[in-house]
Amino acid sequence: MSQQAPLSSVNDFVVRFANVNGSGSASANELFARAVLRHGVPVSPRNIFPSNIQGLPTWYEVRVTEAGHLGARGGGTDLMVAMNPQTWDKDVAGIVPGGYLFYDSTKPMPSTKFREDVNVIGVPLTAITNSTYSDPRQRQLFKNIIYLGALSALLEMDPKLIEQLIGEQYKGKEKLLSSNVHALHLGRDWALQNLKCPIGLRIRKADKVGDRIFLEGNNAAALGAVYGGATVCAWYPITPSSSVAEAFTNHCKKLRHDPETGQAKYAIVQAEDELASIGMVVGASWNGARAFTTTSGPGVSLMTEFIGLSYFAEIPAVIMNVQRAGPSTGMPTRTQQCDLIACGYASHGDTKHVMLFPEDPAEAFEFAAASFDLAERLQTTVFLMLDLDIGMNQRLCRPLKWDDARQYDRGKVMTAEMLDEGRDFGRYLDVDGDGIPFRTLPGTHPTKGSYFTRGTSRDRYARYSEEGAVYADNVQRLLRKFQTAQDMVPRPLQANAAKPTKYGVIYFGSTAPAMDEAIELLEARGHQLDRLRIRAFPFHSSVASFVAEHDFVYVVEQNRDAQLRQLIVTENGIDPVRLVPILHYDGTPITARFIAEAIGTHQDQIKVTPLRKAVS
């Protein structure tokens, strides 16, 4: 059998389920992940799926990590649950030496299909299901629960915790509950009677989860929109963002109906395209409602004309962009952080837009709610920059919090009373020196405060003008407004190395968990790095000072063209030599191993042959 010693690890390994799309495996796999969590052991699961509905391969990878490393681990699979004959060869090849292969052994397989250095665990799943169930659909679904049962024995999991989860899931549906528990024990009992249990990989109860919650970023962002007071959502379906609008719909159904009349305190429209969805958002926001749309790269491309209008006519808009690998259709079900330039400078002419970069679902919730305050305060477009990795995967994060005393910041809106007091209303008049003018809402006053909103140039009182000086005055004020935004958006978070260091690293968004883990790996290699996690654009002044304080700063991001680095260089006038790009862009989530290797190699080179210190 195996020449390699079987892997042995407690609470630190990667299980990968290889399934067929549409076979009902997703809920069983999620049940596995949640069951590990109930043992007090953190997990980080990821869906790996093609742009397809049924029949194609799909994977679910669960990183079991008592240490709490929630980024993807990379480097192969420790336990492969190979349920898809289509991908068998690739799946078997992906197992680390000494790892385990779990498969359905009902039909004999030629020995050439296995590997010498992998431990094979065969369970006759089809035979067990066929002898127990006659209905084909039941056979399909319970097969998933049966393998889960077998795994629980192999990994020495507490079956009571799984039963408890099933009980919660099928509360009030006793028949489903008992049949699922039965299937679980079918698999578990078979494994206990016929296999050596446990294997080298084991789940042991720990207390490392705490009060953390487990949810997808898209769901969290949708909930943030509910809490942030969004009343209008216009959207067009596009992977990986559709589940934001769907989750918003579900939350609103539960939380936003008038208890007496049953009427809705929201309006959701599935538009005919992204041009219409952003048009509706702009129209609703112009008229004083909090409105948002949700999209991905190709949708942003279609929206750019309206984004320019929002910028220039100064109309609030919230766009949630769940990024996927571009350009063009790109890889619709793969993750990247590749729309920073497309969003930060979207539209023709001189434009700049606010972007928020949440690191996980908890921040997605907070930033989604904050984006409505920012959009109305700044009267401009605010992008919530999610990505597929945060958006479509369940992530362990701190519980969601809301301050019940919090009021919405509706920004500078001149009311009928203010107009009657004789306040001077100039729609584009900078009364406070922050670049932010007052606006009025349609229908406010019979004779005062109306104006004509347009994308063409106009003076401070919204009167059409193509005078050069008037135009320049306006666009300079817009720049001033953007500077004001710097101090309103979430600030970067800095974490310094234990010892003083000349090197720093900048990162953002979904890279965060891999970065945290990479710091540990780098420290083990003797490299100390100060960290700065950027959370918004425009950049706070601390970004420039962080760069100034270090000889070299690594900029870690998930795109080919170092888009964050470009923005930092452009916006702060920083010498590009100071910023070393660390780029990951194959569509898989970035890993700590990748970051540590790239930075470590660069650090080693600096230490071997010192570079002449860059002139800055």
Added chain:
Amino acid sequence: MTYIAKPKFQHPGIKKNALGYSHRDYEGKISTLCAGCGHDSITASIIEACFELSIEPHRVAKISGIGCSSKTPDYFLGNSHGFNTVHGRMPSVLTGANLANRELIYLGVSGDGDSASIGFGQFAHAIRRGVNMTYIVENNGVYGLTKGQFSATADRGSKSKKGVTNTDNPIDLVGIALQLGATYVARSFSGDKKQLVPIIEGAIRHKGAAFIDVISPCIAFNNHAGSTKSFDYVREHNDAVNRLDVLTGRDPIEIDQDPGTVQIVEQHDGSRLALRKLDADYDPHDRLGAMTFLQKHSAQGQIVTGLLYVDPEADDLHSHLNTVERPLNRLEAADLCPGQSVLDKINASLR
């Protein structure tokens, strides 16, 4: 030029409406369109209609796209908020604005390039959603601002000012609006204010998607021989099926014609439309019949005008979405935010 304001002076004896406003209170800035432009006549008809209905000017939101027609909201209802949006995208902006505040009157102004070419999709979808609006297309068959290119409503075989013959088939927006479920559909001619004003009044009082196609000759680029959108051509080929009077409040119905030829249609809001039939066979409640009638007459080279279809019991997007009566833009944190207690339960369900 559009910043030129009209003098505020009013003749003391000027006619006032029920709210005490005169025509002047419904005017906007001085038009910068070409002298004699059909669009200015439509502007005048909109002013007249709003005056006659005694609408508070600031309770109207004027939304347009881009083009000559889309500039006109600056020339009427100066006390209303206006929004000159993006080319072809007025319908989506209007839809969003309407969702935010159901209490205002939404007047969408567009052109044939704006609605039949670049914005054909948005036109179609706003109509099929039943947005409560008055959607006016000022239809001249050409792109005026870019100097006379054909638009998608130009008839096949019609000639441009430069002598080019249009070989593409035209889009009939009225026919499309009927097919997509508009609940108030009319066509008129900018040169026939008597017909147009009550049609606009009826549309404003209509609760649902009201669409009005107004043939509006372009004096600069489409008023020559060979054009099918010139003043002369439209006058010669205009086939009006009815004449409309809009009766509001408790006005007694005075009909000076044979009662058999008058049809009273009561709309949802209590307003009544008195239709004087000019074509005895025409039934404005018959969507299918209207479509057939239009096709038949179009084939004969006639431009059918009048109130072509009305569903007095129409509903709108807000009723489809079952939204609260209070405008969404007036809901506050207390109405919208479920608070920490609900969040605690959500957190608990995610462990």
